[in-house]
Amino acid sequence: MTKQAGIAVSVTMKTRITVGDESQVNDLSTEGKLFCKENGFYLQFKEEIAEVGTVNQIIKIDAENAVTVLRQGAVSMKQLFLQGETTEGVYRSPFGAMLMNTKTKQIDVKIVDHQQSGTIQLSYQLHIQSEFAGDYEVTITFRRKH
Numbered sequence: 001m002t003k004q005a006g007i008a009v010s011v012t013m014k015t016r017i018t019v020g021d022e023s024q025v026n027d028l029s030t031e032g033k034l035f036c037k038e039n040g041f042y043l044q045f046k047e048e049i050a051e052v053g054t055v056n057q058i059i060k061i062d063a064e065n066a067v068t069v070l071r072q073g074a075v076s077m078k079q080l081f082l083q084g085e086t087t088e089g090v091y092r093s094p095f096g097a098m099l100m101n102t103k104t105k106q107i108d109v110k111i112v113d114h115q116q117s118g119t120i121q122l123s124y125q126l127h128i129q130s131e132f133a134g135d136y137e138v139t140i141t142f143r144r145k146h
Contacts, residue, residue, distance in 0.1 A: 006042075076092045
């Protein structure tokens, strides 16, 4: 894989949000790019959010499997996920900025370099403005387009 130019990948993202007995699933399928840099992998793709607009999403996976999610556009946020730890972030939307606390339960990253494919799984509890917002399970898969 080249260091500068990203490779085209197909991306799917499945998010399951559970609050009490209620559960909802959001699915996204899109095209993106995968970049390999000295400090880790970067997966970049666009997400369309209903009634809000387009969001550019970058997911960085470093050598220690720490995952950083950056979103820019109609909404913006930067959130670091470290297994077993609670981290803080800010979520900005047209409706204002909100503080987020994320308690990461599990991070599972599998990247197959020579096939340029992989899976990123995050399991975490989210609190927004100190209020419980749900248990999240996010699975992102990507595969090189041929």
